[in-house]
Amino acid sequence: MKSIEVKDLSLSFGTVEVLKKLNIDIGEGEFLVLLGPSGCGKSTLLNCIAGLLDVSGGQIFINGKNVTWAEPKDRGIGMVFQSYALYPQMTVRGNLSFGLKNQKVPKAEIEERILRVAEILQIGELLNRKPAALSGGQRQRVAIGRALVRDVDVFLFDEPLSNLDAKLRSELRVELKRLHNRLNNTMVYVTHDQIEALTLADRIAIMRDGVIQQLADPNTIYNRPTNLYVASFLGSPAMSFLTGEITKKGKVFTFDNTQIQLANYSGENDTLNDGPATLGVRPEHVTVHSKAIKGKTVKAKVELYEPMGSESLMWLDVEGQTISVLVKSEDVREKGSTAYLSFELSKASLFDKQSETRL
Amino acid sequence: MDTYKRPSQLFRNMSAKIASIPMVMTALVIFVGCTVWTITYSFTGSRLLPKLKWVGMKQYDRLFDTNRWVISIDNIIIYGICSLILSLTIGFILAALLDRKIRFENTFRSIFLYPFALSFIVTGLVWQWILNPQFGIQHVVREAGFLSFSFAPLQSNEYVIFGVLIAGIWQGSGLIMALMLAGLRGIDEDIWKATRIDGIPLWKTYIVVIIPMMRPVFVTALVLIASGIVRVYDLIVAQTNGGPGISSEVPAKYVYDKMFLSQNLGQGFAASTVMLLTVLVILIPWAYLEFGGRKQNG
Amino acid sequence: MADTDMATDFTGDHGPKPKKSISGRNIMLYGTLIVFAIYYLLPLYVMVVTSLKGMPEIRLGNIFAPPVEITFQPWVKAWSEACTGLNCDGLSRGFFNSVKILIPSVAISIVIASINGYALANWRFKGADVFFTILIFGAFIPYQVMIYPIVIILREMGLYGSIWGLVMVHTIFGMPILTLLFRNYFTSLPQELFKAARVDGAGFWGVFFKIMVPMSLPIFVVAMILQVTGIWNDFLFGVIYTKPASYPMTVQLNNIVNSVQGVKEYNVNMAATILTGLVPLVIYFVSGKLFVRGIAAGAVKG
Numbered sequence: 001m002k003s004i005e006v007k008d009l010s011l012s013f014g015t016v017e018v019l020k021k022l023n024i025d026i027g028e029g030e031f032l033v034l035l036g037p038s039g040c041g042k043s044t045l046l047n048c049i050a051g052l053l054d055v056s057g058g059q060i061f062i063n064g065k066n067v068t069w070a071e072p073k074d075r076g077i078g079m080v081f082q083s084y085a086l087y088p089q090m091t092v093r094g095n096l097s098f099g100l101k102n103q104k105v106p107k108a109e110i111e112e113r114i115l116r117v118a119e120i121l122q123i124g125e126l127l128n129r130k131p132a133a134l135s136g137g138q139r140q141r142v143a144i145g146r147a148l149v150r151d152v153d154v155f156l157f158d159e160p161l162s163n164l165d166a167k168l169r170s171e172l173r174v175e176l177k178r179l180h181n182r183l184n185n186t187m188v189y190v191t192h193d194q195i196e197a198l199t200l201a202d203r204i205a206i207m208r209d210g211v212i213q214q215l216a217d218p219n220t221i222y223n224r225p226t227n228l229y230v231a232s233f234l235g236s237p238a239m240s241f242l243t244g245e246i247t248k249k250g251k252v253f254t255f256d257n258t259q260i261q262l263a264n265y266s267g268e269n270d271t272l273n274d275g276p277a278t279l280g281v282r283p284e285h286v287t288v289h290s291k292a293i294k295g296k297t298v299k300a301k302v303e304l305y306e307p308m309g310s311e312s313l314m315w316l317d318v319e320g321q322t323i324s325v326l327v328k329s330e331d332v333r334e335k336g337s338t339a340y341l342s343f344e345l346s347k348a349s350l351f352d353k354q355s356e357t358r359l
Numbered sequence: 360m361d362t363y364k365r366p367s368q369l370f371r372n373m374s375a376k377i378a379s380i381p382m383v384m385t386a387l388v389i390f391v392g393c394t395v396w397t398i399t400y401s402f403t404g405s406r407l408l409p410k411l412k413w414v415g416m417k418q419y420d421r422l423f424d425t426n427r428w429v430i431s432i433d434n435i436i437i438y439g440i441c442s443l444i445l446s447l448t449i450g451f452i453l454a455a456l457l458d459r460k461i462r463f464e465n466t467f468r469s470i471f472l473y474p475f476a477l478s479f480i481v482t483g484l485v486w487q488w489i490l491n492p493q494f495g496i497q498h499v500v501r502e503a504g505f506l507s508f509s510f511a512p513l514q515s516n517e518y519v520i521f522g523v524l525i526a527g528i529w530q531g532s533g534l535i536m537a538l539m540l541a542g543l544r545g546i547d548e549d550i551w552k553a554t555r556i557d558g559i560p561l562w563k564t565y566i567v568v569i570i571p572m573m574r575p576v577f578v579t580a581l582v583l584i585a586s587g588i589v590r591v592y593d594l595i596v597a598q599t600n601g602g603p604g605i606s607s608e609v610p611a612k613y614v615y616d617k618m619f620l621s622q623n624l625g626q627g628f629a630a631s632t633v634m635l636l637t638v639l640v641i642l643i644p645w646a647y648l649e650f651g652g653r654k655q656n657g
Numbered sequence: 658m659a660d661t662d663m664a665t666d667f668t669g670d671h672g673p674k675p676k677k678s679i680s681g682r683n684i685m686l687y688g689t690l691i692v693f694a695i696y697y698l699l700p701l702y703v704m705v706v707t708s709l710k711g712m713p714e715i716r717l718g719n720i721f722a723p724p725v726e727i728t729f730q731p732w733v734k735a736w737s738e739a740c741t742g743l744n745c746d747g748l749s750r751g752f753f754n755s756v757k758i759l760i761p762s763v764a765i766s767i768v769i770a771s772i773n774g775y776a777l778a779n780w781r782f783k784g785a786d787v788f789f790t791i792l793i794f795g796a797f798i799p800y801q802v803m804i805y806p807i808v809i810i811l812r813e814m815g816l817y818g819s820i821w822g823l824v825m826v827h828t829i830f831g832m833p834i835l836t837l838l839f840r841n842y843f844t845s846l847p848q849e850l851f852k853a854a855r856v857d858g859a860g861f862w863g864v865f866f867k868i869m870v871p872m873s874l875p876i877f878v879v880a881m882i883l884q885v886t887g888i889w890n891d892f893l894f895g896v897i898y899t900k901p902a903s904y905p906m907t908v909q910l911n912n913i914v915n916s917v918q919g920v921k922e923y924n925v926n927m928a929a930t931i932l933t934g935l936v937p938l939v940i941y942f943v944s945g946k947l948f949v950r951g952i953a954a955g956a957v958k959g
Contacts, residue, residue, distance in 0.1 A: 052852045054371075073858030085849035089871040098867070099857030146853070158849075374861030375780035379788070382773040382836065385829050386788040390795030393806035409809070449693075456690055469942070470694045472949065473701075476941035478890030480907045481934040484914050485700040488707065488923060489720065499719040529697065537949050586797050593892040597911050614801040619897065624805065631801040642797050 001064070003028040003154060003186035004049060009058035011044060011210075018044050019210045021058070028153075029184045033197040036207035037233070042190045045207070046156050049188065051075050062154060073102070075154075078147025082159040084139040086131035092142050093127045096149050110149075117148045120179070137168045144179075157189040161196065173199060194234055198222065206230050223347055224268075228356040231280045231349055237313050239349075240286075240323040242279045246272055246350070246359075253279050253350070256319040258298050264345040267359050276353035283313060283326040285344040288333070297340035302333045316341065394635065401628035409624055418629035428630065431608045434520050438527070438609075439588040445528050446584050447577070450535025455565065457536070458543045468540070472533035479530065483597025486526035487513065513599055516606040523598055523607060530594075531587065535580050542576030543569070578645065585641045589634055610634050708732060708928035715923050731924035735932055739925055741912040748929050751909030755889060755936075758820055758905055762827035763884045767877065770832055774839025775865050779851050789836070796833035804897055811898065818900045826894050831887065835880055842876040843869060875947070882944050886937040906933050 004026040011019040018041050026032050034042040047053040049060060051072035059068045067075045086095050093114060100110045118124040121141045131139055140160060147155050160176075161169045177200055180187055191197055197204050198218045205215040206229075214226040225231035231239050244255030246262070250272030253260040260279070262272065289297055300316035300323065312329045315322060316339060325341065333339055350359040404414040422428050453471055457464055474482065489495045492511035500508040512522030546569060554564045570577070592611035599607040610630060618627035703720050708731050710724040718725075737747040744750070776782075777789055807826060808817060816822035846869070854864045870877075895905040904912070910933045914926045941948050 047852070050852070050856060052855060071858075072852075072856045077856065079853065079856045081849035081853060083847050083849050085847060085853035087850065087854070087868055098854070098859070102858035102863065146857075150857075372780055372782045375776040375782055375785075378772045378861065379776050379782075379785065381769045381828075382776075382792060382832065383788050385832050386791040386795065388810075389803060389807065389829050390791050390798060393803040393810075394798060396806045397802050409805075452689070453693060456686055459686060461686065461690070467690055467694060468949075469945075470697050473938065473941055474697060476886055476937040476948070477934045478892065478907050478937070480890075480892050480911050481930050482700075484910070484926065484930045485704055488927060489700060489703055491720075491923075494715065494720055494923070499721060502719055529700065533697070582797075589799050593907075596892070597915070600915060611799070611801055615804075615893075615897075618805055627801075627805065631799065634799040635802045638797055638799055642794070646794075 001028050002026065002061075003030065003063060004188065005059075005061040006045075006049070007059045007061070009045070009048060009060065010056045011041075011048060011053065012056050017210060019048070019055075022210065022212060024205060024212060024215065026186060026188060028186055031180050031187045031189065031200055031202045033201035033204045034188065034190045034207060035192070035194065035197040035204050035233075037192060040207040041210040042192075042207050043158055044210075046158055046188060046190045050077055050079050050156050073099075076152045077154045077156055078150040078152050079156040080140075080143050080147050080158065080160045082162050084131070084143040084163070086139055086142055086146075088131055091128050091130055092123065092134070092145075095131070095142060096127075096146055099146065099150055113149045113151065117145045120148065120182075121145050136164050137172060140164065140172060144176075148183075153185055155185055155187045157187065157191075159191055160189075162191070162193070169196075176200060194236065198234075206233060208233075224266075224358065225280075225349055226358055228278060228280070228351045231351070231358075235282055237283050237324055237326065239280045239282050242281075242318070242321050242323065243353070244277065244279065246274050246277050249274060253277065255321070258319055260298065260343060260345070261295065262345060262350075265348065265350065266346050267350065269359070272350070272359055277359065278351045278353060278356075280349045280351065281323070281343050282347065283324045285347045286323065286325040287342045287344070288314070288325055288327055288331065289340040289342060292340045293342070297342050300339050300341050302335055302337050302339055304335055305332050307332075314339075397628050398632050398635070401625065401632045403625055403628075405624040405628070407622045407624070414625070418625045419633075422626060422629050422633065425626075427605050427608055428610070428613055430605055431610045431613050434607060435588065435591065435609050438520050438524055438591065439585070441521070441524050442527055442531075442588055443581070443584050445524070446532045446535045447580060449528065449532045450580065451539050451570075453532070453536040454539035454543055457540055468537070471536050474530045475533045477530065479593035480597040482526050482530040483523075483594045483599075486522070486529070487598045490522050490525075514603060516603055519599055519603065519607040523594060526598055527591070527594055531584070535584070538576055538580050538583075539573070542573045546572055578648070582641070582645050586638060589638055704927045704931050708735075708924055708931055710924050712922060712924060728924075731922070731928040732932070734922070734925045735913075735929035739913045739929060740919070741909055741916065748906060748909055748913065748932055751904060751906035752932070754820075754899075754903050754909075755906040757903075758823055758827070758895075758899075759885065759888050761821075762824045762831075762888050763881060765824060766828040766831040766835060766884055767880050769828060770835030770880065771839045771870075771873075771877070772865070773832070773836040774841075775843050775869055776861075777836070777840045778843035778846075779864070779869075780861060789840070792833045792836060800830070800893060804893075808897070817898065818903075820899065820903055823894060823898045823905075826898055827884075827888050827891070830894070831884055834883065838880055838883070839873075839876065842873060846872060878944070879947055879950055882940055882948050885940055889936050 002025050004024075006022060006024045009019055009022045010017065022041075022045065024032075034045060036042045044053065048055050049062075051067065051070060051074075055068065059066055061067065062075055062077065072079075086092075087098065090098065096114045096117065097110050100113065105113075114127070115124075118127060121144060123138065123141050123145060126134060126138060126142065131142070134142065140163075143160070157176075161172055164172065173196060180200075189196075189200060201218055203215060203217055204221050206213045206221065208229055214221055214230050216224075216226075221230065222234060225234065228241075232241070242253075242255060244253055244258075246252070247254045251262055253262055265272070292299065298318055300318045303315045303317050303322070305312050305314040307329060310329055311326055312332045314325045314327055314332060316325060317323075318341070323341070351357065352359055400409050400411075401418055402413055402415060403410060404412045404417070457467060461467070490511070490513050492498065492514055497508060497510045500510070512518040512525075550568060550572070551564075554568055559567070590611055591609050592615065595601060595607055595609050595612055601608045601612060611634070614627045614631045614634070617623045617630060706723055707715065707720060709727045709729070710718070711726060711728050711730070714725060735747060736749050738745060739747045777785055807829075811817040811822040811825070814822075816825065850868060850872075851864060854868045859867060889905075890907060891905065892907045892911065895908045899905070899908075910929050913929055
C-alpha cells in the first residue's frame with residue numbers, strides 16, 4: 001500500500017512557481033530522501049505534505065486519505081525540524097507531551113508513551129531538563145522523540161542533522177537508520193547532504209527548481225544519473241565532464257585528436273546515435289598508467305593535485321579539457337608530467353548535448 | 360473525514376481574522392476614515408458644529424491670509440530646520456564620542472538620554488524657568504558683574520523660537536544619539552582596521568566611510584525628527600503658550616485653538632489638512648526610497 | 658583633532674583598552690562630553706535645587722546656587738495644596754487620574770497589539786498586509802487631522818470626557834508602534850517552533866498563549882516601558898478627551914504652573930514639575946538598557 005501519494009502538486013508564491021505539478025508515491029515503510037540544493041523546493045514539498053503550507057493545486061493523500069486541506073495535526077504525521085524547534089520554556093517531558101495533551105490523550109497513556117520513547121532514544125535522564133540545558137545531539141534526540149510519541153505512521157524530517165557538527169551528524173545518521181529498521185515507519189527526509197541521502201535512503205528524489213529530476217534507489221542514481229544535472233550534483237569529488245562527439249555509429253567518443261572506445265558503455269538504449277555529447281566519468285573510475293596502451297589510453301598532463309589523506313585528487317589536462325582522478329597518495333605524479341588515462345566505461349555516462357539526458 | 364475540496368477562503372484562518380478586528384477597525388475607521396472626514400470638512404464653512412456647507416477653497420484662502428498662521432508656518436520652518444541640523448549633528452557627535460571606547464560610557468549615555476523620558480510639558484516648564492530673565496541665566500550672569508548681558512529669548516518676539524529650540528534639542532537629541540550609537544556599533548570592526556591600515560585620517564574615515572554606511576540610520580533619524588517637528592505642540596503650550604503675543608505660535612496649536620477654543624472648525628480642519636500634506640511631502644519620498652527600491656519581504 | 662599620527666597609533670581608536678595617558682585628544686574628547694553632560698544635567702539640577710528653596714531665597718539668590726536652607730514645603734504644597742482653577746487639592750488628583758488612565762491603557766493596548774503582531778507574523782491572511790501598511794502610515798499622520806472626528810465617535814459611543822474614551826484613544830494611537838514591535842519580534846522567533854506547535858495540534862490561541870507569550874517576556878517589558886512613558890507624558894489627548902475633573906497629571910501640572918492668577922511660586926512649580934517627571938524617570942533609570950531597546954525598536958522600521 002502507498003503511504004503518501006502526491007498528485008499534480010503545485011505551489012506558487014505570487015508569480016514564483018515553487019513546485020510544478022509534482023507527482024510522487026511513497027510506499028509504506030519506505031525511507032525516501034528529498035535531495036537538492038537550497039531553493040529547489042524540497043523543504044516546501046515537505047511542508048506541503050505536513051500541511052504547514054497551503055497548496056495552490058493538486059492533492060495529497062496520506063494512508064489513502066485525502067488530506068490536502070486537513071490541519072497538520074489531523075494528518076497522522078510527526079515532524080522533526082532542522083533547528084530542533086523545542087519549546088524553550090517547557091521541559092523535555094513538556095515538549096514530548098504537548099501534542100498529546102492537545103489531543104486529549106489520557107494522562108497515564110501520555111506517561112507510558114513518553115517512557116517508551118525515552119527508552120528507545122535513551123533520553124530517560126533528560127526528561128526534567130529544559131532544552132537550553134541540552135547539547136545539540138540531545139536536543140535533536142528529543143525532537144525526534146516528540147515525533148515518535150505521536151505514534152503515527154509517517155515521519156517527516158526537515159534537514160534534521162544540518163545544525164550538528166560532523167561527528168555528531170554521522171552518529172545520529174546511524175541511529176536514524178537503526179530507528180527506521182526498528183520501527184519500519186514511512187520516513188520522508190529532506191537534506192542537501194548527499195552522504196546522508198546515499199546512506200539513509202531506500203529511494204532518493206533529486207529535485208531542481210520544483211521538479212523531481214530522478215527518483216530511484218541510491219545505486220541507480222549514483223551510477224546511472226538520468227541527466228547531466230543529477231550527475232554533477234551527486235558525488236564528491238565531483239564527476240568530470242568531457243565535451244565531444246559520438247562518432248562511427250556509436251562506437252567512439254571523439255574530441256580533438258582523442259578517441260575513446262565506447263564498447264563497454266552501458267546506456268539507456270541498445271544503440272547510440274552519432275552526434276555531439278558529454279562524457280561524464282567519476283574520478284574513481286579513471287586509472288592512471290605510466291605508458292600508453294594503444295586504443296585504450298588517453299594522453300594527459302598533470303596540472304595539480306590535492307592531497308586528501310590516504311588518497312589524492314589529481315587534476316589533469318586532456319587537450320584543453322580538465323579531468324580529475326582519484327589515486328592513492330603514493331601514486332601521485334609530479335606537476336607537469338605526462339600520464340596516460342583509461343576509463344571504466346561501464347560506469348561512465350554519456351549525455352546528449354542538447355537535452356542533457358543520459359544516452 | 361475527507362477534506363477533499365478547498366475550503367472557502369473566507370473561513371480559513373478565522374481566528375486570526377477575528378483577532379485582527381481591532382487593527383482593521385483602527386486602520387479603516389480612524390486612520391483612513393477620520394482623515395478623509397477631516398479633509399472633506401475642510402471644504403465646508405463649519406463653525407461650532409461640522410456642517411456640510413461647501414465653501415470650496417475659502418477656508419484655505421483665509422488660512423493663508425491669517426497672520427497667526429503665517430507666523431506659525433515661519434516658526435515651524437525655522438524650528439524644523441534648526442532642530443534637524445542640530446539634532447543630527449549633536450546626536451552624531453555624541454554617538455561618535457561615546458563610540459571611542461571611553462570610560463563611563465554608560466553614565467554619559469544615561470545623562471544624554473534621560474530628558475527623552477520626560478514629557479514636553481516638563482521640558483517646557485524647566486526651560487521656562489531657566490530662561491526666566493528675572494531669576495535665570497541672564498540674572499546669574501548680570502550678578503557676576505556683566506551688567507549689560509542680555510539673554511531673554513522667551514521674552515523676545517524675534518528670538519522666542521530659539522528659546523523653544525534649546526528645550527526641544529535638550530529633550531530629543533538623546534534619542535538621535537542612541538540611534539546613531541546603535542548604527543555605529545553595527546559597523547564591522549574590520550572596516551576600522553582596514554581604514555587604519557590604509558592610513559586614512561580619523562575625520563576622513565567618518566566622512567568618507569562611516570557616514571555613508573550609516574545612511575539608513577540617518578534616514579530613520581530624519582523621518583523621526585521631521586514627524587516630531589510637525590507635531591510640536593505641548594512644548595509651546597508649556598514654555599511660551601504661543602507668546603510673547605503670537606510670536607511662538609505653531610500649526611498644531613493653531614489647529615487646537617480653532618477647533619476647541621474659538622469654535623471655528625472649518626479653519627481647524629483646513630489647517631490640519633495642510634499639516635497632513637506637509638507630512639506626506641516628507642513621507643512619500645522616504646517610503647519610496649525605503650520600500651520602493653527593494654522587494655518587500657516579511 | 659590630531660589625525661596625522663593615525664597610522665602609528667595602535668593603541669588608539671577601537672583598541673581594546675582605553676588610553677591611560679592624558680593626550681590632547683583625550684582632553685578634547687572628555688571635555689566635549691562633559692560640556693554636553695552639563696547641558697543635559699543642568700535642568701534636572703535646577704529643578705531639584707529650586708524645589709528645595711524657600712521663595713525669599715529664590716528672589717534673592719541665583720538659580721544655580723544650592724539651597725541654604727532646605728525645605729520640603731514646596732513639595733508638600735505641590736502634591737496636596739496647589740490650585741488649578743477651581744480646586745486646590747494639588748497634583749495628587751492628577752497623579753491618581755494618570756494612574757487610572759495608565760493602567761487600563763497600557764494593559765489593553767499591549768494585549769491588542771501583541772495579538773495583532775502575532776497574527777501578522779504567523780497567521781497572515783489575505784489583505785492583512787494592507788491594513789498593516791495603513792497602520793504604519795497612520796503613525797505618521799499628524800494627530801490634529803484625526804482628533805475632531807474621534808471626538809464625534811466618542812460622543813456617539815457615550816465615552817467622550819470619560820477615562821475610558823481616553824483609554825481607547827491611547828490604545829488606537831499606540832497600536833502602530835506596538836504592533837510593529839510585536840510583529841518584528843514574533844517574526845524573529847524561529848518559524849519552525851510555530852510549525853512544530855501546529856503539528857502538535859495547537860491552534861491560533863494555543864500557540865499564542867502556550868508557546869509565543871512565554872517566550873516573549875522581554876518584548877512585553879519593552880512595550881510596557883514604551884507605553885507607560887508615552888501615556889504618562891501625554892498632554893494633547895488628555896486635554897481634549899477628558900473633563901477637568903479627570904485631567905491627567907501633565908495637564909494639571911501645566912494648569913498649575915501657567916495659571917495667571919496669584920503670585921508665582923517657583924519652588925512649588927519646580928516641585929510639581931519633578932513630581933510629574935518622576936514616574937518616567939524612575940522607569941528610565943530602572944530599566945536602563947531595555948528603555949534604549951524600546952525606543953530604538955519603536956523608532957527603527959521593520
